[in-house]
Amino acid sequence: MVATQQEKSFDVQTAPVKFLIVDDDVVSVMAVKRALKKLKIINPVTIARDGQHALNILRGDCGEDSLLSPYLVTLDLNMPRMNGFDFLEEVRKDPKLHPAVIFVLSTSDAPTDVAAAYESNIAGYIVKDDLGDSFVKALEMIDAYTKVVEMPR
Template sequence: MQFLLVEDDDLQGRNVIRAIQKARITNRIAWAEDGMEAIEILNGCHPWSRVSPPLIVLLDLTLPRMSGLEFLRTLRADPRFQSLVCFVLTGSDKSEDIAAAYDLNVAGVIEKSRVGEDFRSLLRLLESYWTVVRIPGDH
């Protein structure tokens, strides 16, 4: 199992990675700073970071060049990626953004302001999730 973190804020990204490490989850983490870079990584076009299924995407909605919602639309339109498990990490409290993310089949939305204990709870859930649930691409 690998993570693809899509986050443009360096501090926020490091906080997410630190939380993953603190939870003693040793799975590989690829980090893209926007939706376009994340698509390059998924397509194997990024020179230093490649990912392969099974994969969980942790996605910020407010990104440069390609927003998180645009990224999700692109992801869901591509048969290779439409079943990827995606969680949104957002600082936005706009209910229309959250609704739009759920319309694009995200597994959940977590407010960045609650990344502390809520995120650790999510990580414990994910750790159990990938040991119990069969994810496309898992062998």
């Protein structure tokens, strides 16, 4: 039996968007997880402790299956081994990873960091200055984004 285009579209749209949280700060990771739980967002979540670990996950190079599309990355900038800017550079050079949707979640509000991140084609820049209500609202916006925008597959 051949699926109609409408059925195919429905199947693609029902695939859950996976979240890849790239952050070395355990408190920030826990805050993201708490916010997701508070918002009743049940999408699969994978954690990477730095940019290199995230690349390994996305490429399937760390003994795990690669994170299959659709996925959305939340990225901290200040991490050991491979920081967020180096990660962005590697992702944008890699034809398979280039379409990745990436939101920066950083404590830095420096205009140079914001500008540099947007030059790497990020979807948005969110300052983690308050891990309370404004942070929950930011994650709520990201969740809405995954439900409204057609994600690369």
